[in-house]
Amino acid sequence: MCSSQGPRHPVYDLSDRFVDEAAATSPMLATFAGVRGHDDRWGDLSPAGVVERAELLQRTRQQLEALPATVGRWDTVASRVLREHLDVELDDHANDEPYLDVAHLGSTVPAMRATLEAQRIGTEEECDGWLRRLETYGAALEGWRTTIDVGRQRGLVVAGRQVDSVAEQLRSAVADHGSLTTRAGELARDRPSLAGRLDAAIADAREASEASATWLERSYRPQARDQDGVGAERYLRHARRELRTELDPAEASAWAWDRIGELWSRAERTARTLDPDASLAEVMHRLKTDPAFAAPSPAAFRDLMQQRQDRALKTLDGEHFEVPGAIRAVEVSLVAPGAPLGAWYVSPSEDLQRPGSIWWSLGDRQQIPLYEEV
Template structure:
């Protein structure tokens, strides 16, 4: 693709150099980001490795500040965007280091521990070179764990430790990789299927698999025997850290008390809508009874993983075909999306992984389904639009594609959760407005998803800031929050299975500030749509609005507001 951004602005060369340096120093994260790197190597997660990377980041920060001023005309807008995005990214990385976040990087869903396993999902399994890299990574896993453990030990020595609940969750995940259902035991089978197998390769891979399983077992032993006795009893992280982390995930500062109250108002509004809709699906039945029907009725479920994945893939293809050119201009590489089952053993739910540089690895929706064999469709239709198209897949894959306007750092290393999750939740709402939830079952599923996101706001803020449950709440009114109360709300009021409710509550406590990014982000996107509609009147164009929101890549919510409202009333070019 030709380069249309102002290549004279030195920010683009500096960004390219930063990404190359990142790939060399953080190869595991480079693989996750889809950047070419030494796929057989690991990051150095130790305190000295973290300090070395922080020093590198600081040197790029100095070089960024020393660049000559950017141009002022419209042709220089992408250079100005690249500078701001890089400045924010470097500031965030250094802020993490200064606050010792690398010393307590352990939770049940998104920490270095999970990266040590998930990176294998994104490696090349089709070539001999790819399998050589996999074997090298397997062989290096014990050293990678050693470096990671060194940082956790430094955190333990200095009192920067995570809560016991997170430790126990990771121990369980680590033990899973030691057992007979371990992901690593699937690798020899995949190797045979690749057509690349040799006797020497088989022996090397088998030895590597055993080293990897032993490394996970040794890490579980360390966590149980050494780390756990020093871990915090309290789950909540407190107001200072919570607001700092929320700012990181949102790219905006919130008033936590106002947001908590707004979250409760959203809960009550969504519950009322769900109750009305339940009466249409099964007249006279209660909402819990209707949910039970939708969860268990064989006629409303997909049977087996193959049928479920086929149905979800068909949803993606239909939406792509029908919305292209109408509400979005979709570049050709983005029209490919894969839908897969995630290997078991991690947190439950669905997630999306963006395409790699050059789209050699396509964007993929992964479903972590546990041991389910029956998949209730009522709740999965909205998830398909959230994780796939027009949600994360459109937003993330477009960001990778826009090399004519975005810096390489922006395309591969920048994701603001408030922007990404806000857009994905907006995508669900948009598909509802466009009539893609053709059965009341599916509308109820969309509302059930919104309800979980609304409860995330009140649970996340309420638990970490130790706020009381309001007097008008349906359960435990006036009481303080606890983990058990959060699980009860998620199970009884948000209709999650008990296992899923436990996984979710643990997630909120271990990943402070992230859970609110969905509804808060959606709130901002919907407010911007209405504000632009008011400013532009009859000239408002929904397709142009979408192009403006996702056409500048992932940015913080405050920055997004500036981008969308800049020159409001003027026409904006469609995405190319």
């Protein structure tokens, strides 16, 4: 959105240009944002790529400061949004975050797996892009490994449990029933002409993943930190990144404990309506273990979650807010075993050709308690 009166403020052109350049230097980000033209590459994950992305941020920040003052409301909002994004990203670079890129969820290795899971493989062009990424999976891992090794040599390391998780994910994704192996098999069945390349690419990815996992365990893990906590300074920086505001940790903790106490009291009252003679712990155990309160299979769970999403959208639309038809579709998908457990949302593509989707990682469970997921 831009001002309805007067000439278009140059902040919009700068923002558009930044999105295009950011997509080119961070193709995984482009895939999740739905910016077309980059789905066949990983980008430079080596230290040189870190420098390239930092230079883009710095250059854009300087160009933003050189723009004329904003006048209209939406011009001001656009300028502020771009400035806040650039400042947060630059702060990460100033504090060496790219060299601490080993984490259970928010890091390159799980992002690579998630990219290949979310990426569309319907058309010939999409299939070719997906396969090219799989074929260069090892080279991308090598670039990433070089970057975190620079951090290791400088004493910038993460907690040992984060390292263990990433090593496990590297192996799981390319195991016989891993997410990448499974999707490559699906593509081979749909397009038999690609089967040979897919088999070779999976073999290469498996070898590269094992090499990276072994390097993590032998070279990185011995220097990893024993404590899981990241420390107050880094925690507050990441809180600022997620919340876009300054957080008072003592105040936030006190508020959270108050809410937990309130929720616990409500849970106890609700449990008594289910079984007046049972404790909250006993009721929770029943909800987790009784087949009557569980989906009998992953497929049944996915179907049930899809029905709930569709029903929720239908109920809320027009009653509490308006949901445009172009973004009303939401797909529920399951991740193959080996990914971090949990659920996450992938927004629609920029052109809305790819609908929003919710991904559930259920591990190897066959019976899924609904109590923990709904």
